[in-house]
Amino acid sequence: MPPAVPPSPLPHSDEPHRQGLAQRLNWLRAGVLGANDGIVSVAAIVVGVAGATSDLGPILTAGIVGLVGGAISMALGEYVSVSSQSDSERALIAREKQELRDMPDEELEELTGLYLAKGLRLETARQVAIELTEHDAVAAHLSAELNIDEADVVSAWHAAGASALAFTIGALLPLLAILIPPDPWRVPATSLAVLVALALTGWTSAQLGGSSRRKSVLRVVVGGVLALAATYGLGSLLGAAGIG
Template structure:
């Protein structure tokens, strides 16, 4: 069996593919915002255009509804990500400032607290004390933030990056169902849109699961079933309302 050799950028005795390197929160946030944005763009705009297509065959009305859903959804996703990530970062900054003041005011008490936390993780008192002292000597603030608050300095998430990734991915996802509903003939546009959207959802679900290391089949099945239900519901509602209006 060939032993794993650490790469120049990978610390010794670590396995490739495991999230040991820095910047993990940043990369995961980009992934989360991007995948959620694309999925929302596909599902929400597809549901809108399929619902309108159930009520009318007018391509102009379908396009208008789709564009409105695309713009409104992209703005909403971007703002939501920006507000969410900004609030999280503000909370983390406040906790960091508080911890820094506590370390300056009473470092001995903070060292004892850190020792107690290591003991709670299963270390003996002597070992816990020694680990706490060595971690404190290396970077006292980072040691306390990581152990007490589970915060990694420098691994923060940019709200602008999250907002941009979410808005762009939503737009890209939304373009797909709009093209699928507008390009085919009137008689085939709805079934083609169903097929294109469900395949796209299966791919994005499987991709996100693959990157996250979870079951691709389970993730794809969940999102395809949910997407199919959403499209069916909106199409039936659109057909019902269209029949009433025309009647």
């Protein structure tokens, strides 16, 4: 009788069962948020200044300052956020490893209990716990107890760098768009370029994340319209008052 063929570990290749999913999603989140923030914040700055003055000097200065300050702010915020998360996860991993060294029998019983709570029979739960412990005890406990994969602990430096880079790339679009056209077309051309770019980032994030593309595009585009309208209106009022 031929040996049974084990089932494929990936029966649905289009589903997110692969290792490193959390890390990839974190990179996606940081990249999309960074790009959107870069597009919207710098566009709002340059459009607002353009509403107050047609002089390219102040517009360029404000745009560059906004780009640099925003990239640093995004990187710092992402670093602090991811550092807190990864420090907590590493502490939990270290504690779990210590418990497995100090009291392996108790940990095996705990793992059995976890699978009992999921609905398995006692014999099945114990067998599953034993086999998973023999294969990789740390991974088994991290998954069942804490829903953590040791390979998915994200680097704060990588997240910060990705966020700053994405912000910079996004910010360059409105900065270039406001500088290239002649004066009467600066604000309309920049607004159009920004809204198209926001629609693309919203569509891309939804496509990669498996969410509704229409909702994602609508959210970012409406937000961009509100930001541009608010800052251009404020800049126009300040310019009319002689403050710009």
